[in-house]
Structure formats: structure tokens, C-alpha cells
Amino acid sequence: MADAKETQNDNQLVVVATSDMAVRAVNKRYEGLTTVRAKAIKGKGAWYWAHLEPILVRNTDTNDPKSVKLKCNLCESVFSASNPSRTASEHLKRGTCPNFNSLLKPSSSSSSLPPLISSPNSSHNKRFAEGLNNYHHQQFHYHHFHQQQNQQHHLLLSGGKDDLGPLAMLEDSVKKLKSPKPLPPGPHLSQTQINSALNLLTDWFYDSYGSVSFPSLDHPKFKAFMNQVGLPDISKQDFMFSRLDSKYEEAKLESEVKLRDSEFYQLVSDGWKNKTFGHGDEGLVKFMVNLPNGTTLFRKSFFPGSSVAVPDTYAEDIMWETIIGTCNVAQKCVGIVSDKYKAKTLRNLEIRNHWMVNLSCQLQGVGNLIKDFSKELPLFKNVINNCLKITSLFNNNSQARSILNKFLSLESKFSVSSEVPPLLYCEDLRNVSSVNAMLENTLASGRVLHLVAMDESFKVLSMEDSVARQVGELIQNMAFWSDIEAINALIKVIRTMVEEIEIERPLVGQCLPLWEDLRAKMKDWCVKFSIHEGLVEKIIEKRFKKNYHPAWSTAFVLDPVYLMRDSSGKYLPPFKCLTCEQVKDVDNLITRLVSREEAHIALMELMKWRSEGLEPLYAQAVQVKKRDRLTGKMKIANPQSSRLVWETILKDFTILGKIAARLLFLHATSCGFRCNWSFMKWAWDQGQVQSGIGLERVQKMIFVAAHTKLKKRQLGNYEEKEAEVFANDDDDMLNEVFLDASSL
Incomplete structure (x- = not known):
């Protein structure tokens, strides 16, 4: 009986402890949400916290908090607090909240415009709103007078209708002189406030380069806005010289400090390939620097010209000049990754500098498979030829086109593309998007094309025109449609993988698994569409060998992420x-990357690594994964662990450890910062690139903008950070690691 009573007491204690833990967890989550909302209201967080408020839901019996909810202050609806960002998107942005939509709509009356700044305690804001309302009132008066003048048909002016606007302005001036009404005083800002506001405006302008151009600074409405808020007119010369120089020196100093603190770096050379899958930076070559801690710094840019191909020797000289200019110690650059020059340029630099590992971009390597298949896979050629034959008939034969239009009028959502250029086997990668569009358009037009082929008028045309007869036979051949679907799926597989590579920017150690994943996907494609695997494997292997570098294999076996547990544990x-x-x-x-005296030591350490590996606890800690909140995929929780293990835990590997630390951080892609083409077009149109001074200005602005964009990518955004705050699976993840370790 005593034992039973003691067991019962223990169970009660466990229940109480569990209940206390649950209450503490709810309170902690509520406090976290409240803190985030308070910061957001002050302008340091996401926009939607102004409308969403965390509330505690309590137990009716015990009055203890049992959960946290989000309440919409606009319509009083209550939602789960697990994902505020998604709640905001679904409830506010998508129009579920009726009051949010009405809040966004401006008033129809020009004299009751909503204030731009909603703080009720600011006298400046009040004066700003009054001034803005008065400005719109004047504009309304002008347009009203303009309409009245248009109605007076008997009034003839020497300048015609164009005189009505100036006449309205004249009348306004006369009325103001008769009964002058002083405008409400604008906000009076101190010189410190003006300087602070202009600095913030400068930061925004350079951060938004491309979408906002210099001529925008002279826009009348922008100047009117500046005057309304009490700021002086901005000089373009000020933005192009003194302010730009200041921001440039600030960004350059920050980059040089980080570069100086790093033991080594990888040079990124991007932009030699003008167009890649429909996007690219025309005429601009960019150099960036990857640091071991995962940071990417912008180094410089230059314009070799988009119309003339750059010789290999010139590219080689530019790369080496950049290395020397980045750091006087050339050995600090342990490698280059470039998007085009690999066969000769990168190899020459490796031969002359034994410590370097120079790689070609995997974005190009995988993407070039479409070009390979278009040339070497007969099915690809046949499908493109047949699709071109169909589009050519209906685009060029008026009788066939009229028959097609008859059915298109009945089913308007199906159409044959009339904008596809006459491609030949897609030999130019810039036309991949056009070929893909042609295939998809043809598939989408299948129903209409079948109706056309069965139409009596088309059958008559087929008897007179051999091309129409061939097209009719194609359309009614089910194998033709299966082949189109197969090639369309093939392009999508490769393009999807290219997009993933661009987003994830894999490291050199991930190259072998990446290509194995590609082979598996292509094998599935062959099975699905009954394609013989032999030729497909041959094409993939040929491209693999063109892109392969020994560093792929070396980094793969040195990376603790890929360690495998054997039977002994x-x-x-x-x-x-x-x-x-x-x-x-x-x-x-390994022997090439070290001196002759260290080569035999490095190989001995490699044998030791191959036979002993890493302690199970550390190996499992390195291999811990978590789900990426943007892509939903499982990824390594701390990518820096692979390098840090070699630098801290595996200190006995004196030579091999240095090699591993240098290899494991190397990126296998050159994509890092994409320049906005609208800005580049503006630079060329304004003649900025052609002049020496203008070119320097453009390069400095690119540097400032790139530095900011790369820095933001490093810091992440508000929604990602909130997702990390609300995540509660870190403890479970660590528990799994140590539970696995305890079972060894």
C-alpha cells in the first residue's frame, strides 16, 4: 500500500510539473510575440504587427494560460499564432479581412486625403497632412476650371486648346492676389534632422539603384514632396559625387576590414557569360570574394563590352590583376570560381599557382545539358522540328490560319504561339525559354489542333498541300504528343535544378552528390517516358567530365557531412x-596543394583519416539537419561545422586539416549578386560608361548597392527572423543527436 501511494504521489508531481512547463511555455511565447510586436510598431519589424495583436487564452477552470492566439484589430477575428507571416498574407493581403481593404482605399474627396504618417502625437505630421490636403485642393481647383473651359466652345484662343491650362493658372493667380490666403506653415526641421533625413534618403536611393534613376530626383512631384516635408531640393551633383564618395568609402572600409580578418578567400568571377537562361548582366563583369565564414563581399566591376568576345588571355590578366589588387599576398586567394572561362584560363592560373583550386560554375555546367540534349538526342531534334512544322503552317498559311481561328473563337484559352522564332535545334542557350514556351503552347493547343485536323476544310487543304497533310498526320499521331511531353519534362527537370543551384549556391563538396541526384532524376525520366537510358547516360557523363575537377572528390571525402557509419560504429x-x-x-x-616537404605527411594523415574518421558524437553533430523554412527541404543546420571541426577538433591532422579548411568553404557557383538591367541600360544610354569620370561613378554606385544587397542577404529579412524566433524544434533536434550518441 505504501508503494502504491508513493507511486500515485510521483505521478501527481509529474502531472503538476508538466502543467507548469506548459504554462511557462505559453507565457514565454506570448512575451516573445509581444516583444516582436512592440519593436515592429516602432518601425523595426514587419508591417502586419500594426493590425495583429497576441492574446492569451485561459483555461476556464484554472484560469491558467493554455494557448496564444492572434487577434485582428480591424475585424476582431482570432487566429493561430504559429505563423504570423502566413496569417498576415492570407487574412490581410488576400482580402479576407473586409476592414483592411477599406483601409487601403483612398477617400473620393480630394479635401479628405488620408495622412501619410499616422502618428497622432506628432505636430509635424499634422502640419504635413494639412499642407498635403491644401496642395490637392489646389490641384482639384485647377482641373475643375480646366473642365469648365472645355465646355465653353465659343471661347477661341490663339494657341487653341493648349491655352486652357495656362489660362486656368492665370485665373488662379488673379484670385490669390485679390484674396491672398497664407499657406499653413510647413514643418520646421533642425539642420541635424535635415542631415539625418537626407542620409537615410541617400541610403535608400543607392539600395534601390536600377529601379530608381537619377532623373527621378528632378521629378516635380518628388520636389513638391520634399518641400512639403521641409527638406531642401536635392542636387544630382551631390548624389553623384560627395554623397556617393562617402557611401563608397564607408562600404569599402567595411569590406577591407572583413577581408583582412580572414585567413584566406575565394575569388568569384561572374558576368563573362552575357545571357544565362533569360537573365544576365549585359556588358558587366563582377568580382566578388567568398570568405570562410560564409560572407560574400563585392570587390569590383568592369565593362569589357557586350558585343565583343573577351579573349582568354585578357580574362586571365584581369583575374590575376584582381587577385593582386585584393591582397598583396597572392597565396591568400585559394581559388577562383567563374561562369565561363574554365578550360584554359582557370587551368593556366592553377598551373602557375599550385595552391589554387579554380572551378567552373555548376549553374552553367548543369544548364548546358539542354544544349547537349538538343544536339545529341534524336528525339529532341525530331520534336523541335515537328513543332516548328506545325507553327510554321498555321502562322504562314492563311487558309490553315482561318480554319484554326474558327476553332479558337470557340475555345479562346487554347492558342498556337505566333511569336516563336525559327529555332534550329536550340543551339543557342538564350533561346531555351522560347523553345520551352513553344512546347508548352503546342501541348496546350492539342484539343484545338485535333479539331482542326478532323475538319472537312482542313482535309481538303491536306489533299492540295503536302505540308498540311504531314501536319494533319502529326496531330493525329499519339506518339507525337507523348514525345512533346517527354522533351518538355526533360527541359523542366534541368531548369528546375538550375534554379535550385542558383538559390542554394552549393559548395564544392556537394558537386558529386549534385550530379548523382541529376542522374537519378534523368533515370526516372527515362523510365516514365520509355526512353533508352544508354544514350542519356552517355550525354550526362560527357558533360560531367567537362565540368569535373579533382577538388570535387577531395572535398567530398574530407567533409564530415558525408561520413558514413560502419558496422563497428x-x-x-x-x-x-x-x-x-x-x-x-x-x-x-592533396600533394599539389602543399609543399614537397609536406606531401608525404599529408598522405599519411589522409590514410589515418580514411581508417579512423571522426568521433561519432562530433560526426552526428555536424550532420544535424533542419527544415529550410523557405524551400521546405532538410538542410545542414550549421554549414560552418565541417570546416570548424577540422580547425578545432582534428588538430592532430596538421597538414590535412589546413587543406580541408581551405577546400570545404569553396563555392561551386559564381552567382551571388545580380545587377539590375534597367540601371545598366540607363548607364549606357546616358553615356556614363563611355566617359572615364562617368564610368568611375557607375562602378562606385554598383559597389555601394552590391555591398548593401549582399549584407542584407547575410542578415536575412524580418519574416525569416520571426520564423526562427517562433520555431520550437531546436531542443528536439539536439535531443535526437544526443540520444543517437548515447546508443553507441
């Missing part, structure tokens, strides 16, 4: 996943 490098040639590549690369 050890975590060992995956040498068994490499071919015999790739194993030799690992030995050769």
Missing part, C-alpha cells in the same frame, strides 16, 4: 563512393 569518409580514378585524384590534388 565508426564514422568514416565515403571513399567507397568514388571510382578508382577519383581516389587517385584525391591523392594528386
Whole structure:
């Protein structure tokens, strides 16, 4: 009986403890949400917190808090607090909240415009709103007078209708002289406030370069706004010289400090390839720097010209000049990743500098497979030819077009593309998007095309025109439609992978798994569409060898992320996943990256690494994954762990550790910062690039804008940070690691 009573007391204690923990968790979450909302209201967080308010839901029996909800202050609706960002998007942005939509709509009366700044305690805001209302009242009076003058048909002026506007302005002036009404005084700002506001405006202008141009500073409405808020007119010369120089020096100093603190770096060369899958930076080559801690810094840009191909030797000189200009110690640059020059330029730099690992961009490597398939896969050629034959008939034969239009009028959502250029096997990668559009348009037009082929008028045309007869046979051949679907799916597989590479920017150690993933997807494609795998594998292997670098294999076996647990419980490098040639590549690369005296030591340490690996606890800690909140995929929780393990835990590997630390942070793509083409077009149109002084101005502005964009990417955005705050799976993730470790 005593034991039973003691057990009952223990169970009660567990229940009480669990209840207390739940209450504390709810209170902690409520306090976190309240803190985030308070910061957001002050302008340091997401916009939607002005309308969403966290509330505590209490237990009716015990009055203890049992959950946290979000209440919409506009319509009093209550929602789950698990994802405020999604709640805002679905409830506010999508129009579910009726009061939010009415809040956004401006008043129809010109004299009751909503104030731009809603703080009730600011006298400046009140005067600003009054001034703005008075300005709109004047504009309304002008347009009303203009309409009255248009109605007076008997009034003839020497300048015609164009005189009505100036006449209205004249009448306004006369009325003001008769009964002058002083405008309400504008906000009076101190010189400190003016300087602070102009500095913030300068930051915004350079951060938004491309979408906001210099001529915008002279826009009359922008100047009117500046006057209304009490700020002086902005000089373009000020923005182009003194302010730009100040921002440039500030960004440059910050970059140089980070570069100086880093032991080594990787040079990124991007922009040699003018167009890549429909986007690119015309005529602009950019150089960036990847640091071991994951930071990317902008270094410089230059304009070789988009119409003339740059020779390999010139590109090589520019790259080496950039390395010397970045740091006087050339050995600090441990490698280059570039988007075009690999075969000769990068290899020459490697030969002359044994410590360097120079890679070609994997974005290009994988993307070029579309070009390979278009040339070497007969099915690809046949499908493109047949689709072009169909589009050519209906675009060029008036009789066939009229028949098609008859059915298009019945089913308007189906159409045959009339804008597809006469492509030949898609030999130019810039036309990949056009070919994909042609395939999708043809598939979408299948129903209409079948109706056309069965029409009596088209059958008569087929008897007279051999091309129409061939097109009719194609349309009624089910194998033709299956082939189109197959090639369309093939392009989508590759393009989707290219997009993922651009977003995720894989490291050099991820290259082998990346290509294995590609092979698996292409194998599934072959099975789905009954395609013989032999030729497809041959095409992929040929492209793989063109892009392969020994650093892929070396980084793969040195990265603790890919350690594999054997039967004895050890975590060992995956040498068994490499071919015999790739194993030799690992030995050769390691001996090349070190001095002759250190080569034999490095190989001995490699043998030790191959047989002993890493302690299970640290290996599992490195391999911990978490779900990416943007893509939904499982990713390594701390990518820096692979390098840090070699620099801290594996100190016995004196030579191999240095090699691993230098290899594991190297990126396999050159995509980092995309220049806005609208700004580049403006620079060319204004002749800025052609003049020496103008070119310097443009380069400085690109540097400032790129520095800011890369810095923002490093810091993340408000919604990502809030998602991290609200996440509560970190403890579970760590518990899983240590539970696995305790079972060894």
C-alpha cells in the first residue's frame, strides 16, 4: 500500500510539473510575440504587427494560460499564432479581412486625403497632412476650371486648346492676389534632422539603384514632396559625387576590414557569360570574394563590352590583376570560381599557382545539358522540328490560319504561339525559354489542333498541300504528343535544378552528390517516358567530365557531412563512393596543394583519416539537419561545422586539416549578386560608361548597392527572423543527436 501511494504521489508531481512547463511555455511565447510586436510598431519589424495583436487564452477552470492566439484589430477575428507571416498574407493581403481593404482605399474627396504618417502625437505630421490636403485642393481647383473651359466652345484662343491650362493658372493667380490666403506653415526641421533625413534618403536611393534613376530626383512631384516635408531640393551633383564618395568609402572600409580578418578567400568571377537562361548582366563583369565564414563581399566591376568576345588571355590578366589588387599576398586567394572561362584560363592560373583550386560554375555546367540534349538526342531534334512544322503552317498559311481561328473563337484559352522564332535545334542557350514556351503552347493547343485536323476544310487543304497533310498526320499521331511531353519534362527537370543551384549556391563538396541526384532524376525520366537510358547516360557523363575537377572528390571525402557509419560504429569518409580514378585524384590534388616537404605527411594523415574518421558524437553533430523554412527541404543546420571541426577538433591532422579548411568553404557557383538591367541600360544610354569620370561613378554606385544587397542577404529579412524566433524544434533536434550518441 505504501508503494502504491508513493507511486500515485510521483505521478501527481509529474502531472503538476508538466502543467507548469506548459504554462511557462505559453507565457514565454506570448512575451516573445509581444516583444516582436512592440519593436515592429516602432518601425523595426514587419508591417502586419500594426493590425495583429497576441492574446492569451485561459483555461476556464484554472484560469491558467493554455494557448496564444492572434487577434485582428480591424475585424476582431482570432487566429493561430504559429505563423504570423502566413496569417498576415492570407487574412490581410488576400482580402479576407473586409476592414483592411477599406483601409487601403483612398477617400473620393480630394479635401479628405488620408495622412501619410499616422502618428497622432506628432505636430509635424499634422502640419504635413494639412499642407498635403491644401496642395490637392489646389490641384482639384485647377482641373475643375480646366473642365469648365472645355465646355465653353465659343471661347477661341490663339494657341487653341493648349491655352486652357495656362489660362486656368492665370485665373488662379488673379484670385490669390485679390484674396491672398497664407499657406499653413510647413514643418520646421533642425539642420541635424535635415542631415539625418537626407542620409537615410541617400541610403535608400543607392539600395534601390536600377529601379530608381537619377532623373527621378528632378521629378516635380518628388520636389513638391520634399518641400512639403521641409527638406531642401536635392542636387544630382551631390548624389553623384560627395554623397556617393562617402557611401563608397564607408562600404569599402567595411569590406577591407572583413577581408583582412580572414585567413584566406575565394575569388568569384561572374558576368563573362552575357545571357544565362533569360537573365544576365549585359556588358558587366563582377568580382566578388567568398570568405570562410560564409560572407560574400563585392570587390569590383568592369565593362569589357557586350558585343565583343573577351579573349582568354585578357580574362586571365584581369583575374590575376584582381587577385593582386585584393591582397598583396597572392597565396591568400585559394581559388577562383567563374561562369565561363574554365578550360584554359582557370587551368593556366592553377598551373602557375599550385595552391589554387579554380572551378567552373555548376549553374552553367548543369544548364548546358539542354544544349547537349538538343544536339545529341534524336528525339529532341525530331520534336523541335515537328513543332516548328506545325507553327510554321498555321502562322504562314492563311487558309490553315482561318480554319484554326474558327476553332479558337470557340475555345479562346487554347492558342498556337505566333511569336516563336525559327529555332534550329536550340543551339543557342538564350533561346531555351522560347523553345520551352513553344512546347508548352503546342501541348496546350492539342484539343484545338485535333479539331482542326478532323475538319472537312482542313482535309481538303491536306489533299492540295503536302505540308498540311504531314501536319494533319502529326496531330493525329499519339506518339507525337507523348514525345512533346517527354522533351518538355526533360527541359523542366534541368531548369528546375538550375534554379535550385542558383538559390542554394552549393559548395564544392556537394558537386558529386549534385550530379548523382541529376542522374537519378534523368533515370526516372527515362523510365516514365520509355526512353533508352544508354544514350542519356552517355550525354550526362560527357558533360560531367567537362565540368569535373579533382577538388570535387577531395572535398567530398574530407567533409564530415558525408561520413558514413560502419558496422563497428565508426564514422568514416565515403571513399567507397568514388571510382578508382577519383581516389587517385584525391591523392594528386592533396600533394599539389602543399609543399614537397609536406606531401608525404599529408598522405599519411589522409590514410589515418580514411581508417579512423571522426568521433561519432562530433560526426552526428555536424550532420544535424533542419527544415529550410523557405524551400521546405532538410538542410545542414550549421554549414560552418565541417570546416570548424577540422580547425578545432582534428588538430592532430596538421597538414590535412589546413587543406580541408581551405577546400570545404569553396563555392561551386559564381552567382551571388545580380545587377539590375534597367540601371545598366540607363548607364549606357546616358553615356556614363563611355566617359572615364562617368564610368568611375557607375562602378562606385554598383559597389555601394552590391555591398548593401549582399549584407542584407547575410542578415536575412524580418519574416525569416520571426520564423526562427517562433520555431520550437531546436531542443528536439539536439535531443535526437544526443540520444543517437548515447546508443553507441
